[in-house]
Amino acid sequence: MxxxxxxxxxxxxxxxxxxxxxxxxxxxxxxxxxxxxxxxxxxxxxxxxxxxxxxxxxxxxxxxxxxxxxxxxxxxxxxxxxxxxxGIECTSFHNVAQKSCDDLLNEAHDIQNVFETFTEEERTNNRLRLKATIYTVCLCAFQGIAYRGHDEGSDSINKGNFREILKGIGYFNIEMEELFRTAPKHALYTSPSIQKEILNLISTRVRRMICEEINGGKFCLVVDEARDQSNKEQMSIVLRFFNKDGFIMEHFFGLVHVPDTTSQTLKNAIYSVLSRNNLDLKSIRGQGYDGASNMRGHFKGLQALISTDCPYAYYVHCFAHRLQLALMAASQGVVALKKFFTRLSFVINVVGASSKRTDQLRDAQAEEIAYKTYVDELETGKGLNQIATLQRAGDT
Structure with a gap:
């Protein structure tokens, strides 16, 4: 009833x-x-x-x-x-439920009926365009090159690696060129969101292959964090393990954005990545981090938190970081290097302490950029030749 x-x-x-x-x-x-x-x-x-x-x-x-x-x-x-x-408004619960019911009973809006309106030729053309996009994304990822260019407009000479490779495919294949030229705007499959979605599928497949190679065995963690160009803290995770042939394998497993670098935040992010990929946390047999206090701390560091859950996950100070510390200590004994970095810090302090001197530096940078652009020594485009502040020299 x-x-x-x-x-x-x-x-x-x-x-x-x-x-x-x-x-x-x-x-x-x-x-x-x-x-x-x-x-x-x-x-x-x-x-x-x-x-x-x-x-x-x-x-x-x-x-x-x-x-x-x-x-x-x-x-x-x-x-x-x-x-x-x-309710008076169209966003009330009653009106929303009634609209959902009407949409459900409307067979004309059924997704199956929408797909059936396409002809076999349109389906074939869409698949060919998508295959070309997938091939280009895989090629750029395999070569480790950037996808997007500074200017991807129709009048740009260089639209970036992704679009230029697609253009090259159409140059040697007239049918592919015609497909991309006559394609509807909503079915080009070349937007950045499509590229990211394909990359996400590829990365998921790669992680699955790494997990299959581990095959429920023991593994070690190698973790480091750094701030990227957009000032976001990124944490990289590398897995080190023995394969079925007895060889030591080391694979990059993921890059995770973390809001801060506290040990608890890093631990939660690592556990989340491992759990999503069905890797047993009790199988961790080693930890490799740098010498920062949030990583190697004996009581509240990341290695201490993981060692509490995994007693056999022994911590090893990263040898690359040890080499870096040794080089830093050795460079302090070279008089020329010590004077150079001392004077560099002095210049940054003097310029940064006065807004007038900062403005003078920016004016000088703007004049230099304008001159080099005029004599064709600098490329122009979106995001290029921006005037930035002085960066203080770090230990690395």
Whole structure:
């Protein structure tokens, strides 16, 4: 039994003594068609024949709601419960649910019907364009080159590696060139979002292959974090393990953005990556980090937190970081290098302490960029030749 209530219809008919005109009962049983719908609803104790139990429960709920309305003349007024439930705005729960129901029952909007409108030729052309995009994405990823260019406009001479490779494919294949030239704007499959989606699928497949190579065995973690060009803290994860042939393998496993570099945050990010890829945390047999306090701390460092959960995950100070510390200590004994970095720090302090000197430096940089651009020594494009502040020299 399904009851349908329309507030607008009732407000236009509220002078009537009964509500059977706008409570419409829809049920396949022909035996109940002769009964008044209002009588069926008000009959709380007698279950309706040929109606599921859940619909009889719904009948009781409707009865309780109807008993709350003592005066039917006030329906449609300021405090009308029906109008309050329906809502005036189109974003109300009732209107959203009604819109979802209408969309569900509308067969013309079914995704299957939308796909069936395409011809076999259109499907073939779309697959060819997508295959060309996938091949180009894989090629750029394998060669380790950038995808996008500084200017990808129609008038740009160099639109970046991705679009130039696609252009080269069309140059040697007239059919592919015609496919991309006549393709609709929504089916080019060359947007940055499509590139990222394909890259994400490739990375997922690579991680799955690494997990299959580990095959439930033991592995070691090599983790480091650094800040990228956009000042976001990124943590890289490398897995080191023995393969089935007994050779030591070391594979880059993922790059994770972390909001901060506290040991607890890094631990949660590492555990999340390993859990998503079905790697047992108890199988960790080694940890390799730098010598920062948040990494090697004996009590609250990352190695201490992981060692608590994995007693056999022994920590080893990264040998590359050890070499870096040794070179830094050795460079302090070279007089020329020590003087150079001392004077460099002095220049940065002098310029940064005065806004006037900072403005003079920026004006000088702008003049130099303008001159080199004029004599064609610098390329122009989006994001190029920006005037930046002086960066303090670091230990690395």
């Amino acid at each position: 399904v009851l349908k209530f329309d507030c607008v219809v009732y407000m236009n008919m509220k002078k009537q003594s009964t509500i059977d005109e706008f409570f419409k009962r829809k049920h396949s049983s022909s035996t109940q068609d002769s009964k008044n719908p209002l009588e069926i609803v008000l009959d709380e104790d007698t279950p309706t024949p040929n109606v599921p139990i859940i619909e009889n429960r719904f009948k009781k709920i409707v009865l309780k709601i109807m008993k709350l309305i003592l005066n039917w003349k006030k329906v449609g007024g300021k405090n009308c419960a029906f109008l309050h439930h329906t």
